[in-house]
Amino acid sequence: MQRDIERLRRMAQLVEDDLRATMPGTWKCDLRSDYVLVIGSEQGVAELAIAEDVDRDNWPEEAWTAEYHDFTIDEDANEAIAEAVQDALGTWGLRWPICREHSAPLSPCSGVWACSSAIAHDLADVGALSPQQATATHETAPLQAP
Numbered sequence: 001m002q003r004d005i006e007r008l009r010r011m012a013q014l015v016e017d018d019l020r021a022t023m024p025g026t027w028k029c030d031l032r033s034d035y036v037l038v039i040g041s042e043q044g045v046a047e048l049a050i051a052e053d054v055d056r057d058n059w060p061e062e063a064w065t066a067e068y069h070d071f072t073i074d075e076d077a078n079e080a081i082a083e084a085v086q087d088a089l090g091t092w093g094l095r096w097p098i099c100r101e102h103s104a105p106l107s108p109c110s111g112v113w114a115c116s117s118a119i120a121h122d123l124a125d126v127g128a129l130s131p132q133q134a135t136a137t138h139e140t141a142p143l144q145a146p
């Protein structure tokens with residue numbers, strides 16, 4: 001099943017709003033029609049391909065029942081964009097978005113940024129993140145292989 005490019009673009013637009021709100025520079029985040037995410041600011045631009053098809057194995061079987069199907073499609077699009085954005089920022093040594101209170105990464109869950117610290121809490125809707133809530137951190141050490 002091919003991912004819906006309009007759905008992916010809506011998420012990219014929301015993430016662009018959050019990038020602009022929480023990081024210096026004028027960020028842009030958009031998805032080309034060939035499923036390549038283009039992200040960057042005045043500092044430079046990165047391109048990262050997103051898989052065109054939903055990886056059904058990424059989701060439990062019940063995610064594809066009639067009850068959850070639409071929700072799963074939304075979640076899949078949101079996660080695909082968030083992961084690509086985070087991978088692209090990683091090439092510049094940036095980790096984003098990071099919860100200011102707990103220094104922990106945020107991930108999108110049902111359209112809301114959720115903190116991955118032990119004190120799991122929701123911060124804001126994706127697209128409505130504030131600089132008081134989240135920031136980016138710069139890796140000081142080179143990435144180590146696990």
Ligand SMILES: [Zn+2]
Pocket residue numbers: 099100101102103104115116117119121
């Ligand atoms: Zn937190």
